[in-house]
Each structure stands twice: as C-alpha cells, then as structure tokens.
Amino acid sequence: MKVLVPVKRVIDYNVKVRVKADGSGVDLANVKMSMNPFDEIAVEEAIRLKEKGAATEIVVVSVGVKQAQETLRTALAMGADRAILVVAAEDVHTDIEPLAVAKIIAKVAAEEQPGLIITGKQAIDNDMNATGQMVAALLGWAQASFASAVEIAGDAAKVTREVDGGLQTIEVKLPAVITADLRLNEPRYASLPNIMKAKKKELAEKTAADYGVDVSPRLTVVKTAEPAGRAAGIKVGSVDELIGKLKDAGVI
Template sequence: MKVLVPVKRVIDANVKVMVKSDGSGVDIANVKMSMNPFDEIAVEEATRLKEAGKVTEVVAVSCGLTQCQETLRTAMAIGADRGVLVETATDSNFELQPLAVAKLLKAVADKEQPQLIILGKQAIDDDCNQTGQMLAALLGWPQATFASKVSIEGDKAVVTREVDGGLETVSLALPAVVTTDLRLNEPRYVTLPNIMKAKKKQLDTLKPADLGVDVTPRLKTLKVSEPPKRSAGIKVPDVAALVDKLKNEAKVI
C-alpha cells in the first residue's frame, strides 16, 4: 500500500513572526524555515505504518519554491522513501492558496495512485485548515479529520477523531484522506545518518503546467497586521471595585 504525505515549508514555530512595514504580509527574509509541525506528525505516522508492515511505500510531496526540497529531505530523513516537488514559483511573495494546493495534490494523487493520503490538519502560517477537506472533495474520497489514532484493518482505515464532545471513531473505505492532530504521535528525532541517507533518495520535480493545474490566486489579502498588545493588569482593593470595573470599563456584565 502506498501512502502520500503532503508537507509544507513554513516559518519555524520558535521564530517570532514579524509583519512587513507596508502590511502586505509576513516578513520571511532571512527567517528560519522548517516543516509544518502537523505535517511532521503525518510523516511520522506514515513511517510507523510502514514499520508495522501495513504500508509498502511513503511518498512525500510539497508545493512551492525550490527551497521546499529541504523540507522534502527532512521528510525522507524521518522515513519517506522518495519525494515529489511541485515547483509553483520562484518569487517568495507568490501566494499559493489552499484550493490551488488541493488541485495540485489531486493531480499528484492521480499520477501516484496512493491508497491513503495523510496530511496535517492545518499549517501554522495561515491556519486555514482547508486543504485536506478540499482534496478529499476533489478526489471523491472519504475523509477523517483531526485524527488522534490511525490503524489499517484490511481494506479500511479506522480513525479516532478529536471532536468538541470527546472522541469519535470512524471506519473509512480505502482510498481515503486523513488529517492529523497534535496527539496522534510525537515525531522522532532526525539522526545524522538518516539525514545523509535522505540526500541519496529520489526527488522528482514537476511544474503546475505538467499537471494541468492553474494556481492563480483566487483571494486577495488586503492587509496583515499584528494583534494589539495586551495591556497590563491592575489590582483592585475589593470585590465591589472589581464588579464596578467589569461593568463600567470592561463592560462584560
């Protein structure tokens, strides 16, 4: 069974995000980039399924700049067998939107014919939480989002989902799309020998035109701004003063 794992290159989770002075977007110049944490969980889960004998091949795929090759090499160091890069632009200011990514991934899936696609539930840069659902709709495959447990049982995937009321377990007929939540697993530490091995693994490069996909943005970002700074707290002498401030200043009661 083949598993396709889309991965995204994002600003490292430990870096403080800065907004450009003109408010046109986030400044990524000279900023450390890494794999989206939710996608890292997806690669780890696919690797564990392979180690358990349920999967024969794990293919990592990324869409974006040439630098995404680094992200794919990281995925291959974790355990992916090979990588596919869909190089969409050379300009870092080009915005690749969720629908375009979903269309590219569908085209790659049509070419690779995987039985399972595992990807992060969202990316930490835009927090859209759309690509997995759009991909499942375009493919016409069943989907299970926010997975905290995944197992393969014959020709079905049994997925435990995190929902508002607790946990929900669903059974999906393969092929299917699964998006990962934080509690699915803890990704392994990438060792130096595996990093060296990843450099020798196959990495193919495609263009959107090769897949017949138009990636022109459909949405326009009007303005990006930082959230307002939180004001300092104050101390009140008694309950009466607290109630007065909640009522007259905060206006929450």
C-alpha cells in the first residue's frame, strides 16, 4: 500500500512570531522555518506503518514556495521514499488557502493512487484545520480526523480519536484520509547518514498549473495583530474578598 503524506513549511514552533509594523501579516525575514509539527507526526506514522509491513511506499507532497524543498528533504531524511513539490507561489508571505491545497492534493492522489493519505490535523501558522477534510470530500473517501492511534487491518483502518470526555474508536474502509493529532506518536530525529541519503532521493517539482488548479486567494486578511498582553493579577486577603472579586468580574 502506498501512503501519501502532505507536509507544510511553517515558522518553527520555537520561534516567537513577530507581526509587521503595518499589520499586514507576519514578519518572515531571517526567521527559521521547519515542517509543521502535526505533519511531522503524520510522516512518522507513515514510516511506522511501513516498518510494520502495512505500507510499501511513502510519498510526501508539499504545496507552496520553492523553499519547501528543505521541508521535503527533512521528510525524506526521516524515511519517506520520494517527494513532490508543487510550486504555487513565489512570495514566501503568500499562504495558499486550504481549498486550493486540497484540490492539488486530490489531483496528486488521483495520479499516485495511494491507499491512504495521512496529514496533520492543522498547520500551526493559520490553524485552519480544513485541508484533510476537504481532500476526503473531493476524493469521496472515508475520513478519520484527530487520530491518536492508527491500526491497519486488511482493507480497513481502525482509528482512535480523542473526543470530549474520552476516546472514540472508528473503522474506515481504505482508501481513506487520516489527520494526525498530537498524541499519535513522537517523531524521530533524522540521522546524519539518512540526511545525506535524502539528497539522492527523488524530488519531483511541478506547478499548480500542471494540475489545472487556480490558487487565487478567496479570503482577504484585513489585519494581523499580536495578542493583547495579560493584565496584572492581584492578591486577596480572604475567601470572602476572593468571592467578591469573582462576582464583580461576572465569573460567579
């Protein structure tokens, strides 16, 4: 079974995000970029499925700018077999919207014919949490979102999902789309030998036009602003005073 894993290039999760002075977006100048953490979990899960014998080939795909080659090389160094880069923008500040990304991934899936697509549940830069579901809808495949455990048995996948108040286990027929949650696994580090090997692995480069997909934005970002700072706390001298303050704040 072939597994397709979409990955996205985002600001590294350890970097403090800075907003441009004019509020037009996030400042990406001299900022470290890396693979979206949830997508990294998806790549790891695909590798584990291959190690168990449930998968035979892992193909990673990224939609964005040419610099996403670095992100794909990271996935190849982790253990993916080959990569596809779909160049859909020239400016690193251009974020391709989920619907356009989903259409391209669906076209890639139609070409590659994978038995399973695993992607992160969301990207940490825009938190849309929509691409995986849209891909499943476009392909007409079953979907299992927010997976915290995945088990492949024959032509079906058993997926455990975290829901309010507990865990839900569902079974979907393959081919299917699974979106990875934080607790699905802990991604491995790419070793130096594997990083060197990744440079020789196949990385095909295409464009959005090759798939006939219009990536023109449908949304307009009106303003980007940093979160407001937290107000200073106060100390209370008794339980009665605490209750009074909570009442004043409308909490109780």
